[in-house]
Amino acid sequence: LHDALPICFRLRYPQHALTNTLPPKLALAYEHTEQWQKASGELETIAAQNPDQTSDQVGQAIWLAAEYQDKAKDVDQAIRLYKKYTWGFAKPLSQHMEAQFRLVQLYQEKREDIKRDFWLGKLIKSYDKGGDENSDRTQYLAAYASFTLAEPNYRRFKNIKLTLPLGGSLKKKKKAMNDALKAYIKTTEIGVSEFATAGTYRIGDIYLSPSYR
Numbered sequence: 001l002h003d004a005l006p007i008c009f010r011l012r013y014p015q016h017a018l019t020n021t022l023p024p025k026l027a028l029a030y031e032h033t034e035q036w037q038k039a040s041g042e043l044e045t046i047a048a049q050n051p052d053q054t055s056d057q058v059g060q061a062i063w064l065a066a067e068y069q070d071k072a073k074d075v076d077q078a079i080r081l082y083k084k085y086t087w088g089f090a091k092p093l094s095q096h097m098e099a100q101f102r103l104v105q106l107y108q109e110k111r112e113d114i115k116r117d118f119w120l121g122k123l124i125k126s127y128d129k130g131g132d133e134n135s136d137r138t139q140y141l142a143a144y145a146s147f148t149l150a151e152p153n154y155r156r157f158k159n160i161k162l163t164l165p166l167g168g169s170l171k172k173k174k175k176a177m178n179d180a181l182k183a184y185i186k187t188t189e190i191g192v193s194e195f196a197t198a199g200t201y202r203i204g205d206i207y208l209s210p211s212y213r
Contacts, residue, residue, distance in 0.1 A: 031068075040068035040077070059089040066099070079106050086122075093133040097126050101141050120145040127190070143192035147199055150183030154202055158209075177206055 024046060030039035043065035047058045066081035086099040100122050107116035127134060127142030157176035163169045180202070187199035 034071075036068040036072035037074060037077075040065040040072070040081070043068070044081075054088070059085065062088070063095060063099070066102075070102070075106055075110065079103060082106070090126075091133075093126065093130045094135055094138060097123060097130075097138050097141050100126060104145070117149060120149050124149075124186070139190060140192050143187055143190040143195040146183060146187040146190060147195040150180055150187060150199065150202070153180035153183060154206070156180075157206065181206060 024042075027039050027042035027046065030036075030042060043061045047053075047061040047065070050058045050061075052058065062081060062085045066078055066085055069077040069081055082099045082103050086096055086103070090096050100119050103119040104116050104123070107113075107119065123145035124142050127138055130138055153176050157173060157180050160169060160173040160176060162173060184199040184203050184206075188196045188203075190196070
């Protein structure tokens with residue numbers, strides 16, 4: 001009941017000057033009582049009330065709102081808010097890429113591979129643009145994304161059987177091979193040993209494949 005009075009006040013006096021001061025108080029109260037969805041809603045209100053929609057304060061409010069929906073296990077709302085954050089706030093790079101990575105995980109949970117792969121690609125692009133802002137963590141996320149995207153092409157290359165006449169099947173196999181090689185080479189260039197070693201092994205396996213030789 002401790003939050004009932006401010007809620008009643010907002011409903012009764014929506015135009016009152018004090019009404020705009022309520023969302024931070026309510027967000028804190030909801031956070032303390034682990035009412036994550038309600039806390040998220042108040043944080044969205046805080047973000048919406050800020051006249052500068054590109055400010056760091058707005059970005060952090062949206063980020064926290066996304067995290068709280070994540071804690072509440074509302075996957076669709078978490079996705080909506082992580083998307084809102086990553087489309088609106090490219091900096092700090094580390095948090096931008098963490099939002100993209102969380103979208104990868106959430107879409108993987110939903111088994112929506114096309115959307116998952118879209119955000120894997122975004123992780124790589126963010127890393128490529130990051131320059132000096134990159135860290136060991138962003139490097140790791142980019143390498144993970146690159147290797148993950150390469151694997152389906154490798155499996156496709158291994159699974160395509162050459163059949164007579166060779167024209168059609170050979171063309172498909174070469175495309176899968178080139179796609180896999182390109183992705184694994186990118187992985188090794190990013191330079192995270194765990195994925196670079198695995199990528200190098202895959203490249204060697206492709207070159208040693210009878211169908212390649």
